[in-house]
Structures are given as structure tokens and as C-alpha cells.
Amino acid sequence: MAGRNNLSSNSWSGLASVALGPLVAAIFYSVLYVSPVPFLHRYFMGHPVAYAATILFFVALVGLVVRHLDTRRQLGIVAGLADSELKPAEQTSSDLGEHVTHWLDHLAQLPRSERGCQLVHRLEDLLGRQQRRKTTRFLNDDLRDVSDREADQSHDSLQLVRIIVWAIPMLGFLGTVVGITQTLGGLDFSDGQNAVDNLKAGLYVAFDTTALGLVLSVIAIFLQFPVEKKMNQLMATLDQRSIEILSGGFPEESTADQPLQAIAEMNRAVLASVNQLVETQAELWKKTVDSAHDHWTSVVGNAGDQVQSALTEAIELTLQSHAEHVDKTHQNASQQIEQRWKQWQTALSDNARVLMVQQQTLAQQNELLIGTADRAKELAEVRELLQTNTAGLSAMPEMSDAMRSLARAIDLIVDRVPSQSNRSKAA
Secondary structure: OHHHHHHHHHHHHHHHHHHHHHHHHHHHHHHHHHOOOHHHHHHHOOOHHHHHHHHHHHHHHHHHHHHHHHHHHHHHHHHHOOHHHHOOOOOOOOOHHHHHHHHHHHHHOOOHHHHOOHHHHHHHHHHHHHHHHOOOOOHHHHHHHHHHHHHHHHHHOOHHHHHHHHHHHHHHHHHHHHHHHHHHHOOOOOOHHHHHHHHHHHHHHHHHHHHHHHHHHHHHHHHHHHHHHHHHHHHHHHHHHHHHHHOOOOOOOOOOHHHHHHHHHHHHHHHHHHHHHHHHHHHHHHHHHHHHHHHHHHHHHHHHHHHHHHHHHHHHHHHHHHHHHHHHHHHHHHHHHHHHHHHHHHHHHHHHHHHHHHHHHHHHHHHHHHHHHHHHHHHHHHHHHHHHHHHHOOOOHHHHHHHHHHHHHHHHHHHHHHHHHHHHHHO
């Protein structure tokens, strides 16, 4: 309950700072705009980054003011509450549960302004813990736990302010970088004196943002210190008052029940230890199984990669060897075909030349045969003429013998000429 109250207070403080900070900054700039102070105009209105840094500063300032006022209000309420107002007048029962219930009812009857105090919420939280445990043996642990938790919440309530304190100098540096970049980018060196004047004016504006950021950051840090001091004072006061109010405010536990309670507490402690041990062992087993699973997955993945790599290399080598063999076979076949083709061309050329020679020979023999046939015809005519003349000269024995001899010679020549012609045709 106390934790929820602190969280709601911190949320309200953050929303108030975010909502009121820009409004206060707007009022500041409205006053600054009409004020004839060139110095302030130069630093707060010389660059857009200066506006952003100023707005963030006022957000942080409003947050610090809200936290300071809330802390002072809590301290005032705590100081105004007496111990008798926060404790029941008398113990109505020796039972711890009934006594705590009566105490909580007493706190619920306080005025609304006092019930919103952090001290009341802390007491309600601590009483609720004792009521749930049915014992006050762990009261000191509860006091320490609640104190640490609320101290952390109190520290976190200024987290936005710490971020702004860190961001304001960064914005100043950003304005300096942007200003220098714009100044150097817009220089015109055709006019040397004018360029130097523009450079000086631009650098003035650029470095003004850094100076403004540093000054605002330092101011915020100095304002943050007393607020944190006051918040720590409130935490210390709450711790002291809680111890004073709760000490001696519970009925004494029965001594007869103490052994049983001790045994019960021991059993609860052992049970908690066993549960924690089981959870730890289960977590270890889970981590071991997950580790083994990851290991086997990695091993299987690596083995698969290795097998794939080996198969790929083997297939690549086989394909490369087969390709080389096919290439060599193709080259050999091409060479053999080329050699055979050349041989065939040579043989065909030789045969063509032989055929041409034979054709020429046949043509010559044909011409000779034609001439021989012509001569045979002429000899036949001569033979007939001789036969005729022989018949006419038969009366002359000498001439007749001479003519017969001449006819026989001519017949012999005629017989030889056809035989030579037939042999030529056969060839």
C-alpha cells in the first residue's frame, strides 16, 4: 500500500513537471521578449537549441519544486502526528491477529489528510505483513525491506530530473556543433573581412548554447541537492517513527506456543529451502538438457555440414575428372576424325588424279583407235583394189606372185590392226 502511494505521488510529480514546465517556460519567454536586456536575448533566444535547453530546465525546475513541496508537506504531517494518535489506546486482545485488525481499524478512522501521509501507509503495510504471518518474529526484516523499497522509490522519483540535468549540456554541445556547421557552410571568402566578421558572429552564437547548457545544468544540480537532502530526511524520519511506534505495540506471544511456532517456522524454512533446492535442481537440469540439446544440435549441424562439404567436394572432383576425360575423348576423337578426313581427302585426291590420268590415256587411245580404224578402212579399200588388180594381172605370173605377196602383207596388217584395237578397248 505504501509502495502504491509512493508510485502515485511520483507519477503525479512527473506529470506536473511535464505539464507545468513548458507553461512556465512560455511565461519566462513572454517576459523576456518584452524586456530590453540584450544579454538575455543573446543567450536564451539566439538559437533553437537554446529554447529546447531552457524548456527542459524549467521542466526539471518544476519537478524539483513539486517534490520539495510534497516532501515538506509530508514532514509537516509526520511532525504533527503523535504516537498516541497512530496507536490504539489499549490492547483489546492478546491475539496478534485481532490486535492488528483493531490497529488497522484505528488507522482507518484518521482524518483524510492524515491518512494520505507516508507514515500511515508504511504502518498499514507493516501491520498487514504481521497479520499475514501471525507472528512478529520478522518485524525487523520487514522494517528494513520497506525502508529500502521506499528509499529506492524516492530516488527514482527524481529520475526525470537527472536525465534532464544530463541532457541539457548535451543539447548545448549539439547547438555548438550545428552553429559551427552552419557558419562554416555559409561563409563567402570572396570578401575576406566580411567572411571573418560572419565567422566571429556565428561562433559567438554557437558557443553561447554550450555556455547556456552548462550554466542551466549547474543550477539544476545545485537545486537538486537540497531537495534530495530533504527527501532523505523524510525517509530517516519515517524509519525512526515506524520503529518507535511498532516497538512494544504488539502483545507478547505465549511462551507455551513458542516451541510450536519455532517448529512451524523451522518447517516452513525447511519447506522453503526444499522448494528452492528443487527449483534450483530443476533449473540446473533444464540448463543441462538445453546445453546438451544445443551441443547435439551443433554436432549434428557440423556433421551435416561436413558430410555436405565432403559430398560436394567428391562430386565436384568426380565431375571435374569426368569432364576432363570427356574433353580428352572429344579431343582424341576430333583428332582421329580430322586425320581420317585428311586421309580420305588425300585418297580421293590421289584417285581423282589417277582417274584423270586414265581418262587422258583413254582419250589418247581412243584417238589412236579412231586413226587405226581409218587406216583399216583405207587398207581394206587397198586390199580390194589389189584383189581386183590381181585378178587383172593373173595372166602375168610374176606380177601375179608379187601382187599376191602384197595382198598377204596387207591382210596381215589388216588382221593385226583389229586385234590391237580390241586389246586397247580391253585395257
